[in-house]
Amino acid sequence: MSPHRMAGLPAGRRGKYAVLVLWLVLLAAAGPLALKLGETQDNSTLGALPPGVESSRAAQRAEAAFPESRRQLAVAVYVRDSGLTAADRARVDADRTAFAGYADGGVVSPPVPSADGRALLFSLPVSADEQRRADAVSAMKDRLAEGAPGLRTALTGDAAAESDIWDAFDGMDGALLLATAVTVALLLLVTYRSPVLWLVPLLAVGVANQLAGATVYLLARHAGLAVDFQSQTILTVLVFGVGVDYALLLIARYREELRRHADRHAAMAVALRRSFGAVCASAATVALGLLCLVAADLPATRGLGPVGAVGIVAALLAMTTLLPAVLVLCGRWLFWPFVPRHTPGADERDHTADHGVWRRVAALVGRRPRPVWVGTAAVLVALTFGIGNLALGLPDDESFTIEVGSVTGQRLVAAHYPGGSAAPVEVLAAADAADRVVEAVRAVPGVAEVGGP
Incomplete structure (x- = not known):
């Protein structure tokens, strides 16, 4: 038309x-x-990443071989700056018992102490069902909030981060x-x-x-x-x-x-x-x-x-x-x-009084269109220089405008444990090559610890 x-x-x-x-x-x-x-x-x-990248292919293979491996983890961390007390450890044991009811399969990892004796953490897999996972994380957060004086607690891990994201978008x-x-x-x-x-x-x-x-x-x-x-x-x-x-x-x-x-x-x-x-x-x-x-x-x-x-x-x-x-x-x-x-x-009437500036701009474009578009294109091209250095995305601990529980937990873990303790790298390999892969990973600079296959 x-x-x-x-x-x-x-x-x-x-x-x-x-x-x-x-x-x-x-x-x-x-x-x-x-x-x-x-x-x-x-x-x-x-x-999510494209299906063809290495981490996506590894995730697909891991899910096929170990269906339970894709369950999200919740990591509870406890910190007392003056050193954990016997009462603190008793509190951790009580929470582990209570959290077993929220763990998928009822399995909660043993508590892992930090080298400085000021922190303990344990992890548990949570349900794959979104609603059950959300309810479990909410209940665990509420229990951790009932902390003793001087004992800092937080829930982090994939499950807690997901919960904080949904709370932010609610x-x-x-x-x-x-x-x-x-x-x-x-x-x-x-x-x-x-x-x-x-x-x-x-x-x-x-x-x-x-x-x-x-x-x-x-x-x-x-x-x-x-x-x-x-x-x-x-x-x-x-x-x-x-x-x-x-x-x-x-x-x-x-x-x-x-x-x-x-x-x-x-x-x-x-x-x-x-x-x-x-x-x-x-x-x-x-x-x-x-x-x-x-x-x-x-x-x-x-x-x-x-x-x-x-x-x-x-x-x-x-x-x-x-x-x-x-x-x-x-x-x-x-x-x-x-x-x-x-x-x-x-x-x-002459409407230049109403449109003085833009009328002159239009007249300039009409008189000399080629210099205008060439000059404009040159400016735009110049403004694209440096786009290769453009960094996209934010670290997880900078994705919120306020500090949420999962970010607090990440920082507590980072302060008392080797990097990656709350979210370790997963390496997938053929079973008959497990020992050689473990030795190869241990030889990589920056790797603090390698768990058993």
Whole structure:
């Protein structure tokens, strides 16, 4: 459909009602589906490596040979700076007995003392079932919190770290949506200084978010699209951010045209036609850029591309159809108290007073397009220098804004035990080569201890 016809639908006297009815039908169908998006989350791929890398191949072989080896571990650590007392050791024995009820198979490792006599730790495998594992970790944390004076305790290991991550993300969707909506509302209020106008783009972008969520749900359910809580969260941010960006552009153009046209339908048709190309180019650029993530090796990153692209397309559709229809339906009063009035003869006036800076920029680009794009490309290329030194990710103990229990436990273990004690390296080898492999590993600099095969 050409931009002229596209602009005629939501800006038309009858077309705006057809557009609104269409979006009401879409919202009625998309709303329930969007609410189910959380059901399709598969967070097992978060942090997962590509299947072909060495650690992934080793994990697959280990799981086939030792099914119990992939169970997550919880590590309880006890530290007294002045040295552990007999009462402390009795407390450790009592906790080991109590924690046996949470251990998968009822097996808890013997307590391992530190060389300085100030710390003890023991570990236990927890259930593979997510809910049972979460309940077990929560109960163990509560028991460890009942510490004696001067005795520091913490629960760390994979199971405790997972629990802390879920606690950090608990309720994040609602908080993020509220924070995004408040930020957008403030931005629109400051920009248009109207107590009413900000509601319209916020409503439109909310509908776009529902459409995006429903589409992603259908793709995840029937097309195998990978969705996790990370991509679902980013989807909301993308839709709101991009949608408001397009709304600002369209409303600014619409307000200008209202001064030049007595009929608001004509003003919207011109505004939409003149901004449609820029909005579509922006959406296409971002969507195609996100789809490049499909080439990523990490499963979580690969799934993020299509999810984000769906959000961009949903925002584009809502901001170029629903938003114009609602703006035209409501009329000029939305801009109160700074209502743009029609000024006869405004079409022939020189508008450099309103657009002095950007008009000069546009004139420069129009006069000398080649030097502008060559110079801009050169600057962008120069800014890419050094990208090879870009470091991605954070150490586990820096992944939280506050110190959580699993991080505290890691630091306690690191202070009193050789590195890797809480999460030792696992070496997989053929059984007949076990002795030779052990000797080879012991010869590696930095290896503190090698357990029996």
